[in-house]
Amino acid sequence: MKSLSLYNRTSTLGGIYFLFLVNRMQMHYFILIMPVYLVHSYMVWAIVVMGLLSQLNLMMMSKWFTSSYAAKGYQGFLQLFGKRAVQIFAILGFLIILLKISIVTLGYVEMLHSFIFPSMDKKWLILMILLISLFVASHGMENTLRFVVIAFLCGAWIVVLFIPFFFQADASYRDLYPLIPTEWSGQSWQGLWFIWSAFSGPVYLAFMVPWLSSNKKISKYLVIGNMLSIMEYILLFVASVLFYGSHYLRKIDFPIGYMGSYIQTSGLERIDYILISFHMFNYVFDISILLLCFYGAGRIFMRKMKERSTRIGLLSSWFVILISIILMDQWLWQTVPGQKMLLNLQIWIGACIYLLIPTILFTAVKRKESM
Amino acid sequence: MVPYKHYGLLAIVGLMWMAGCSSPYVENNKIEEIAPVVFWSIDKGTEGKLKISTLVPPLIQEKKRLLSKEVDLLKQGGQEFNLIYYRELKQGQLRMLLINEELAKKGGIEKLINTILVDPxxxxxxxxxxxxxxxxEYIKNQLTKQENQDYFLYRMLKHYEEHNQGEMSIVNIHKFMKKVYSPFKDPILPVFHSDKNNFNYVGTALFQNDKEVMVIQDVDDNIFQLLDNDHFLKVLAIPKFSISLGRIRSNVRMKLSRDYSSLSLHVGLKGRIEEYQGESNIQSEELLQHLIHEIEVYLEEQTSDLLKRMQRLKVDPLEVGxxxxxxxxxxxxxxQWMKHWENMKINVDYDIKVHPLINGAVDVFQNK
Amino acid sequence: MVEKYDPQMKNHQMSAWLDELKQKLNHMDDAEIVEHRMGTSASVYLVYIKTLIDPERLNETIIQPLDRSAGDSLSSCITNAKVSDVISIDDAEQKIMQGFVLLNDSVNDQWLGVQLENPLGRAVEPSQTETVIYGAKDSFSEQIDKNITMLRRRLPISTLKTESFTIGSLSKTKVVLLYIDGLINPEFVSLARKKINSVDFDQFLDSSQLAAFIEDHNHTVFPQFLQTDRPDACAYALGEGKLTLLVSNSPFALIAPITFFHLIQSPEDYFLRWPVASFLRLIRYGSFVVSLTMIPFYVALTTFHYQMVPLPLLYVLLESRSKLPFTPFAEGFFMIITLEIIKEASLRMPTKTSQTLGVIGGIVIGQAAVEAGFASKVLIVLMGISAIAFFLVPNYQVTKSMVLLQILLLILASFLGLPGIVIGLIGILAHLHALTSLGQPYLAPIAPFYGKDWNDLFIRGPLIWMKTRPKYLKPLRKWRQEMKK
Incomplete structure (x- = not known):
């Protein structure tokens, strides 16, 4: 077995990376289906409220980033929780990451499938996306984390194209009324959870602290990154409400995608093809980071932390993901209830870990310090 | 470092994948082998069937012919055309859907449109x-007279859609469906008249519950464009006063009373007099004001009449709701809204500000 | 490994060395061992290779002074050339091969070497590979000393250090490492020193061969050393905190560490007004992207995404594609290869015939291909645009390697359409991102992100704003201004 230095680090990444990382990790599959879950125009407040709560959560996490345990990585976790607990956490994390990668990939593939290649076998698309993610991930943790800048530059401009929807002739501001919630149902609660879960991406940063710099100034960048995400969510949501009206909106499965297809220029039509393709930068970044986390978690519970990371190890974790995605696609995703179940599961788990992990880490550090 | 050697392994996996899965491509979109359909024309066929037709080959300078089929389902039509024509018809470039008025009056066009809508x-x-x-009939007749009739029709619609020029109500699927699904909005569609030699714009059809209930034409249609659709008219000709107003922008204010029992509609028009064939001396300010007042009264009457008809038919395309x-x-x-709308009292008030007809025009009244 | 001069060898060495030298120079037709009688006293042996030395200077500096001398010591009568001691027989051999004339001083019983190398070389000419309209017109030539002179004139400071190395077991190529001491990050210098010292190969005919041995990544199409023959570009790079390698007998200097963006920038960017320079730079970046993706994009559209083409354009495409026997991919591939053949031929052909080539190429690519039904008109237009766009990239090496990337994207586009192109772009960017040049990231200042350096990235900001040296190079002296040290 040849060793592969996936987790080496030569330099730590500075504060601005937190901005990009937080922002990009909050933009994945969920932003594309977000309007369907929110529907009512007043749910824009849900985005704001949840965004602000997420802000608080990130502040809590920034305490963790600056703590001495975080910088030590695996050893720090051992000191905080002990070996047994860390292993249990690793197994949990292993499963959670597996689920997240699968749903993110399946969701995006679904998008590609329904817009660009409606008659292609989905397995091909899954394979292609995972292959390119493996390629990115094989350059190691540090390079992959740095790749976020490219993902940001190649993906963030998409939002700008949605600004013209605010100025369309049939976009009336009256479509946004009522502005305050007039009725509250289970669906609205779900919308709240959904947004919370959508903002949960940066929680994985908690485990990447050794590669990131941990000076005091990072909380500023965390806040700005989160702010950017909130703005993107609001912009896209309001644009979609203006474009569809909330009654029509709930009948559309990929509102953002269809809005993209409405954009037309004199040289090219169906801009959605380009937008959806370029959105891949985001996914590939997300999937490759999660792939590395997944392999890391696998190493912890297989008790291989002392050995060097290997190519076989990375490849086999990649295979696990590939197989699990295909099985999930076959068994669950292709039926409507199965797909709903998977999405709900991801919403709940995403929301829960975003609630729990920062609190657990925060209290654990506080407890150790007081001891 | 990149695990270069393991790409070999991955390549083997890829090959196994290829052997194990179905071929990735089952659709051939190669541009030279397809015939992208530009329009579907849908008519009522015999025995409740649909008669759909299109022009082939689209977009290519070969001898064209009109294909038409009677089918039960819309998609079936596309399929059957493929069997009789040597290029595969593809729908990805569909630009126009022409629906016969009979069909629209009978209802059921939402289903047709849904079929189009779900196709990615x-x-x-x-x-x-x-x-x-x-x-x-018209297309068949035009085949010999003009090439690419379908394309020019599309260009015309696109021309009038851009910048809302106020000549026609041009509606695309999205605008139509948005109004279908949204409350307080009733969809509209443009109506064209076609016979052997002509194809011309008639007016705007108003829909309620998936059925065409009324068509507004001429001055009514002009007023409709001003009130809602475009808020602009290139020419508003009023033969009654021998006058044409041009380049009119409208500013519409609607005010509902609290209990929704009355609506006051204030329309401000700004434009210029572009033609006058009447006898009155509009160089004189007084007479001009008088004429304008007359026009205001006339438009107010016409508008209230139009709105009353809408109320009677329970349609609200102006989105008053x-x-x-x-x-x-x-x-x-x-x-609830419809109940209010039916019995609503409507006060219409027009306010016209025009640029008089003097600049450069010969003062025909000077010598009188 | 400098050998010490051993005084004990003095007595027997005169004759012994002469014999040994004779043996070494056996079968060398152009080696001459001449005995020169000096007026009264003993004779002097001159050993040299006549093809390496300048015979006129031999006459001026050695023969005539010797004739005129009246029993002075040898070294005192040779006044207008540097005289150095020969310390061993190996040294003697080396010196002969470098164009020295060896003479024995029978009085002091020692061997002396006088360098009379024939300065065979061309005059300073304008650069052929990187032409500019404004800016200096001189360029490096094959003589390394002249090249160093050009740099020293531009940077007349004592902190400009030159370290020389000799590499190649056969070619004995001299390599000079230049840097500004106290400004450059010392890591670069020590890394470069280490790498050059570990080079082990027989022949180095060009600096690019050296680059192949000291670069960080071999399996890539992107050069990690910037090759330039422009002394002003080198001086600018030195001043920014980079290092330069000059290789004897190669007119191209190597600059490192570089980033990907250097390949698209031109030295002339710094001579033009900044809005103009920025505009040109943006056009260059644009044309880089266009030339890379245009043909793949065409293939993606015509193979998969006919929906994206506006109706008026679809007419043209359908019309021009409908009579072709090839698939869009085959058509694109065929045309790219044809164009490469023509480009390559025009380089290798003598200049007098290149005009014929231009005509034939124009007809073959432009008209005949369309009329014979080999390619569509639209593709020819795109091909023309992308071929010209290729030439906007100032670095010729990149232009060559980009064709490979273009073909890669073409293949991906023919498999997966637009998503395929994006997958290819992700792959290329991830690869670029992982590259390093002399240990420094290749995509700096984008990733790693250095916001301050962006004023000299896609745009070329006003010079008065570029108060600091690029941050990603981590120079020891940050400010360009004297006052802020």
Whole structure:
């Protein structure tokens, strides 16, 4: 077995990376289906409220980033929780990451499938996306984390194209009324959870602290990154409400995608093809980071932390993901209830870990310090 | 470092994948082998069937012919055309959907449109047209006279859609469906008349519950463009006063009373007099004011009449109902609104400001 | 490994060395061992290779002074050339091969070497590979000393250090490492020193061969050393905190560490007004992207995404594609290869015939291909645009390697359409991102992100704003201004 230095680090990444990382990790599959879950125009407040709560959560996490345990990585976790607990956490994390990668990939593939290649076998698309993610991930943790800048530059401009929807002739501001919630149902609660879960991406940063710099100034960048995400969510949501009206909106499965297809220029039509393709930068970044986390978690519970990371190890974790995605696609995703179940599961788990992990880490550090 | 050697392993996996899975491509979109359909024309066929037709080959300078088929389902039509034509018809470039008026009156066009809408190949910018008369007849007749008739028709619609020029109501699938699904909004479609030699714009058809209930034409249609659709008219000709107003922009203010029992509609028009054939001396300010007042009264009458007809048929294409929405209170339902709308008192008030006809024009009244 | 001069060898060495030298120079037709009688006293042996030395200077500096001398010591009568001691027989051999004339001083019983190398070389000419309209017109030539002179004139400071190395077991190529001491990050210098010292190969005919041995990544199409023959570009790079390698007998200097963006920038960017320079730079970046993706994009559209083409354009495409026997991919591939053949031929052909080539190429590519039904008109237009766009990239090496990337994207586009192109772009960017040049990231200042350096990235900001040296190079002296040290 040849060793592969996936987790080496030569330099730590500075504060601005937190901005990009937080922002990009909050933009994945969920932003594309977000309007369907929110529907009512007043749910824009849900985005704001949840965004602000997420802000608080990130502040809590920034305490963790600056703590001495975080910088030590695996050893720090051992000191905080002990070996047994860390292993249990690793197994949990292993499963959670597996689920997240699968749903993110399946969701995006679904998008590609329904817009660009409606008659292609989905397995091909899954394979292609995972292959390119493996390629990115094989350059190691540090390079992959740095790749976020490219993902940001190649993906963030998409939002700008949605600004013209605010100025369309049939976009009336009256479509946004009522502005305050007039009725509250289970669906609205779900919308709240959904947004919370959508903002949960940066929680994985908690485990990447050794590669990131941990000076005091990072909380500023965390806040700005989160702010950017909130703005993107609001912009896209309001644009979609203006474009569809909330009654029509709930009948559309990929509102953002269809809005993209409405954009037309004199040289090219169906801009959605380009937008959806370029959105891949985001996914590939997300999937490759999660792939590395997944392999890391696998190493912890297989008790291989002392050995060097290997190519076989990375490849086999990649295979696990590939197989699990295909099985999930076959068994669950292709039926409507199965797909709903998977999405709900991801919403709940995403929301829960975003609630729990920062609190657990925060209290654990506080407890150790007081001891 | 990159594990270069393991790409070999991955390549083997890829090959196994290829052997194990079905081929990735089952669709051939190669541009030279397909015939992208530009329009579907849908008519009522015999025994409840649909008669659909299109022009082939689209977009290519070969001898064209009109294909038409009687089918039960819309998609079936596309399929059957493929069997009789040597290029595969593809729907991804569909630009126009022409629906016969008979069909529109009978209802059921939402289903047709839904069929188009769920096809991921087709964009939501497909124009919808209601055709009065036989469109096939017209196209057949034009085959020899003009090339690319379908393309020029599309160009015309696109020309008038851009910048809302106020000549025609141009509606695409998205705009139509948005109004279908939204409360307080009733969809409209343009109506064209077609016979052997002509194809011309008639007016705007108003829909309620998936059925065409009324068509507004001429001055009514002009007023409709001013009130809602475009807020602009290039020319408003009023033969009664021998006058044409040009380049009119409208500013519409609607005010609903609290209990939704009355609506005051204030329309401000700004434009210029572009033609005058009447006898009155409009160089004189007084007479001009008088004339304008007369026009205002005339438009007010016409508008109230139009609105009354809409009320009678329970259609609200002007989206008056959306004015009942408030920022901080619960919205009323569509049914409730319709009840109010039926019995609503409407005050129409026009205010016209025009640029008089003097600049450069010969003062025909000077010598009188 | 400098050998010490051993005084004990003095007595027997005269004759012994002469014999040994004779043996070494056996079968060398152009080696001459001449005995020169000096007026009264003993004779002097001159050993040299006549093809390496300048015979006129031999006459001027050695023969005539010797004739005129009246029993002075040898070294005192040779006044207008540097005289150095020969310390061993190996040294003697080396010196002979470098164009020295060896003479024995029978009085002091020692061997002396006088360098009379024939300065065979061309005059300073304008650069052929990187032409500019404004800016200096001189360029490096094959003589390394002249090249160093050009740099020293531009940077007349004592902190400009030159370290020389000799590499190649056969070619004995001299390599000079230049840097500004106290400004450059010392890591670069020590890394470069280490790498050059570990080079082990027989022949180095060009600096690019050296680059192949000291670069960080071999399996890539992107050069990690910037090759330039422009002394002003080198001086600018030195001043920014980079290092330069000059290789004897190669007119191209190597600059490192570089980033990907250097390949698209031109030295002339710094001579033009900044809005103009920025505009040109943006056009260059644009044309880089266009030339890379245009043909793949065409293939993606015509193979998969006919929906994206506006109706008026679809007419043209359908019309021009409908009579072709090839698939869009085959058509694109065929045309790219044809164009490469023509480009390559025009380089290798003598200049007098290149005009014929231009005509034939124009007809073959432009008209005949369309009329014979080999390619569509639209593709020819795109091909023309992308071929010209290729030439906008100032670095010729990149232009060559980009064709490979273009073909890669073409293949991906023919498999997966637009998503395929994006997958290819992700792959290329991830690869670029992982590259390093002399240990420094290749995509700096984008990733790693250095916001301050962006004023000299896609745009070329006003010079008065570029108060600091690029941050990603981590120079020891940050400010360009004297006052802020």
């Amino acid at each position: 190949d087709i964009s939501m910018r497909v124009y919808l047209l209601i055709v009065r008369g036989d469109f096939d 959306t004015h009942s929405l408030k920022a901080f209170s619960k919205e009323i339902t569509d049914e």
